[in-house]
Amino acid sequence: MITGGGFLQQHWDEITSLTLEHLWLTGAAMLFATVISIPLGILLARKRAWAKPVLGVVNTLQTIPSLAMFGFLLPLPFIGERAARIAIVALVMYALLPIVRNTYAGISGVDATVMDVAEAVGMTSWQRLRKVELPLAMPFILAGLRTATVTCVGIATIAAAVGAGGLGEFIFRGVASVDNRLVLAGAVPAALLALAADGLLGLLEWKLRVPGTGRP
């Protein structure tokens, strides 16, 4: 790896731009997934009868192999027209389960006595959600976001297979040209991104935990 310095210098701009592209794909997917999943999790906690079928569907999405998922999205109108769209929609599909499941579990797990009091003192249902349920479920929701983010960072590397860019670009190119340095130029930043996301969200989760509830 004596030539490593030269390689880095030569590829630095590309590493930066592909890392940014990777971040953009993951970030956009997480944004959509969060906006869909948290309200859905809350809704399922209200309508418990729907929880099982909906979680079942979301769980099935999760089991589809990622390359197959990209394949399914490819022929679709609008989504299939741009590689980035395919990648983002696929990532959203994978991010749904951990967020929906944890939001649902976090909210339905709030102490029944606390919820009874919240109603009996005259809180509106919006106040109960905002002041009691969401804060008490927050560590769970964040744990779900964390799992989803790490999953998305990982799967986003495969998005390069449909031409969506990101750090997978290096990996695929490196494999094709049997150049380990290229593979590592994609793999190392991707792994670092995943570790950083995991660490940051874990820290936030720890900060927002509620002591004395017997819950994480």
Added chain:
Amino acid sequence: MGAKPAIEFRNVSYRLPDGRGLLENVTMDVAPGTTVALLGKSGSGKTTLLRVVNRMHSISGGDVLVRGRSIAEQDPIALRRSIGYVIQETGLFPHFTIERNIGLVLEIEGRSRTAIAERARALLEMVGLAPRDFARRMPHELSGGQRQRVGLARALAAGQDILLMDEPFGALDPLTRAEMQDVLRRLSIESQQSGARTTVLLVTHDLDEALYLAERVVLVEDGRIAANLPAEDFLSSTIPAVQGYVRAVHRGVEARS
């Protein structure tokens, strides 16, 4: 008393969706400024009777009047905010400081932060907890008795003149319970003297607590009122249900005398 009752139950029935009746034709008045104890064994319907008052249960028949108005005509949110609620497990919010827990009703009514803090501190004093030590603590840092004091303070924070208490001291050891009963009795005497006339409906299975705190004792059995007596007449009552209850809870004394 002369004044209209604080709470009136008129032929109140409550049935579960499966048809099981938990309350049958309950009729009784609770005079303003008095404490009425609802006594009875588990499953007798005393908690249900308490919870129809703030519309936590919707009655199936009859009517309940609070401050002279049918609760069916009152907005449940406003009604609940005007009635203090204290339960055995306190139900303090684990993520709120003690001060914020006490000021809960004021907060949801949108009062200012300083007004809430001021009121919370005054109430902490009233229930015998030093504001400087307790205002900023979290519920899990308090003992059971201290938490129950906070629960009581919360129920009084918005100047509620009706309190619903569901076995408020049931989970406490006997000495702490006696201490809390004294706190409640002192508050009730203070409120009488200040002319606030706080009305308390107290669910308990502790005969001694009922006699100590209440002016009237109501014995609930199978969703019906078996007796409704002034506290001083309860022990000497000839009503069989009352005699049965008194005998059942005073067995220890009787066995040794």
